[in-house]
Amino acid sequence: MRYWPLNFILWVCCLAPASWGVAQAPPPTGHARYDSLIQAGLYLQFPQDVVEMRLLSEATIIEAKRLDLTNELIRLYAERGKMYLDDAPLLDSCLWFLKKAESMLSQADYPEGETLTYLYQGWYYSVVSDSLRAMRNLDRAKQAMQPMEAAMEDSATTRMLGRFYLNLGSIYQAMNHYERAMSHYLHGLPLTQRIHDTITTTHYHVQIGELYRLLNQPDLARTEFEKVLSLTKNGVMPKRRAWAQEQLGELLLTQGNLPEALAHLKDALHCRRSILLPLGPIYLQLGRWHAQQGQADSARAYLTQVDTAELHYRFKTQYFIAWAQTQLAYGHLEHAQSYALQGEAYARQQLNKSLLQQVLVLLVQVLEAQQDWETAFRYQAELATWDRRLRDESQRRTIVEMEAKFDSERRE
Known part of the structure; x- marks a missing residue:
């Protein structure tokens, strides 16, 4: 695998076009090298190389320590922990970094960092199926978020709230609380669209599509995944594009649409290879x-x-x-x-x-x-029961989604 020298990455930051869809950085600290490292991390979302992201994260943490930037360290540790959430063999590393961030919270008045720390801890515990600890961390994240709710006119705060509702919904989704997840998605998506945060908006469509797929509503899921493909044209956010291609392929495969499924799966394979994903x-x-x-x-x-x-x-x-x-x-x-x-x-x-x-x-x-006709009949009877339940729940959840959307629009 090829790794780029840190100086080369920093040089690319000065030349990379705005069309790459780079996320907005936190406010500059006034420390040139540190701010350049932050910008480099944002631009690495384009090639989506996980190892390079981790190496750059480590370099940024070292620089923040040298400058004694407590708030930045809290945020960096929280974000570093989040990097490991999708890496099953390294979940212990995820919790280590999140606990490191938590241990520093008493040294700072930093609600954004507190929110991220507890939010990602909730996500971690939902992944390892510890629902009680997940809910405790979600409650702490909500409490930390409350002082920010009054500053909705500030674009940075709006961006943070958009990310907050996305991550909160993702956690509820992982815990199979689908109604709560959809409510948070429908509350947060308009925020990211309003400030043209394309990266977070794309992730919302990813999560909503996945939720519809779980709710056995394939047509709605497909619409969301196609929105992701539309937002990730021309090499922007290739990791999420690969993910959307995989989801479309999986969805069509389940529906028995094999030719179209294969086309999406081949595109996903090409995309994964091009950005060195597993x-x-x-x-x-x-x-x-x-x-x-x-x-x-x-x-x-x-x-x-x-x-x-x-x-x-x-x-x-x-x-x-x-x-x-x-x-x-x-x-x-x-x-x-x-x-x-x-x-x-x-x-x-x-x-x-x-x-x-x-x-x-x-x-x-x-x-x-x-x-084995007897056992087959028993499974067939259970299958018929699940068929009825899925139809009933699909209808009920459609109503819940409509109610959540109405509530979201009313609060705006």
């Missing part, structure tokens, strides 16, 4: 595509390249489903059942009803092939 998640989806086609050899070729340590918890269910489909195509029924049962266990732990529905369909197929 390929495991996209290999998983390509493996699923071939498994659904009954192309067991091709499916196996992709699935054997997947490192499960790279996969988010939700994708591990899909991993086992894909392997079960592959083994079923080979006619290896016992192996297919074993993989399907592992997928069922993950889906139930996550309370992911859409994935549970998929794995129940697969279990019925495997059990019928084994002529």
Whole structure:
């Protein structure tokens, strides 16, 4: 892997075009080298190299320590911790940096830093499924945010509030509190649109699309993902573009639209390779595509390249489903059942009803092939129950979303 020298990164900051969609920096501190490091970190959102971001973050923290910038250190530690939230093997590093930020809060009057610290801690605990600690941190983040609510006319505060509602919604979404998540998204999205914060607006569409997908509303999800593609044209935010391509591919794959799904998955693979992102998640989806086609050899070729340590918890269910489909195509029924049962266990732990529905369909197929009619009937009965629940909840949540949108518009 290639790493750019720090001086080169700082030089690029002076030349990079505004069309790259760089996020707004915090107010300048008056320390030239430190402010240049901050700008460099913002521009690295263009190539989206995770390792370079971490190296630059470390250099920025060292400079902030040298200058004794307490508030900046709190913010930097919180943001550094957030970098590890999507990196399952390094979640301990996430908590270490967030606790480091928390330990400095008593040294400063800095509500923005306090908000970020507790918000990201809430996110961490939601990822590790500790709902009680997640909720405690969310409450502390809300309390820290209250003094900022009165300064809505300030664009920096508006930007912060937009990020706050996005992250808060993301946490509730991870905890399966979908109504609360949608309410926060619909409250925060107009804020980011009003100040033309394209990066955060794009992330809102990412999260809302994912939420619609979880609620089994594929047409609404697709609309949101296509908005992401529209906002990430011409090389802007390639990581989020790759993510949207993957989500569209996964969505179309689930709907059985295989030709269009493959086109999006190939685009996502090309995008991931171009910015040196891990390929495991996209290999998983390509493996699923071939498994659904009954192309067991091709499916196996992709699935054997997947490192499960790279996969988010939700994708591990899909991993086992894909392997079960592959083994079923080979006619290896016992192996297919074993993989399907592992997928069922993950889906139930996550309370992911859409994935549970998929794995129940697969279990019925495997059990019928084994002529285990009694067990197959039991799963079929549960599947019918879930079908009814999903239809009922889809209708109810549509109403909730409309109410949340009305409430958001009223508060504006």
